[in-house]
Amino acid sequence: LIYSHIDGGLCLLNRKEFDAYKEDEAVMRLFKWGLCSSPTSPNNALPPYRFWMMDPTSPFSAFGMTRVKSDGSDCTNMAKSLRQALKEDFDQAVGVHFNYMDRETFRKSIN
Secondary structure, eight states: OOSBOTTSOBTTBOHHHHTTOOGGGHHHHHHHHHHSSTTTSTTSSSOHHHHHTTOTTSGGGGGSSSOOOTTSHHHHHHHHHHHHHHHSOOSEEEOSSSSEEEHHHHHHHHO
16 A cells, blocks of 8 residues: 655655665656656555556456455445554554555555
């Protein structure tokens, strides 16, 4: 659920690393500017295919392991579950698209 960090970083790169413009990280910058930023990204943080996967009217949603419900309730249930998880007491979060974030950075980034 997190690709873009609240500080402007992306995935495994924090903002300072992202802004270093290293040649071997050019693909990550293109990914952020091409898919994870407006106007392509619906929320200026996630690539559009993340939204297509949860849209029961999108053919792209058929690629998920579990098909989304046609009434759209999966989005509501996921949001409810995420809100509950954010209320839990935790110090840091770990994800497949980022190494780890402290609680506040995670909460701000997921918002």
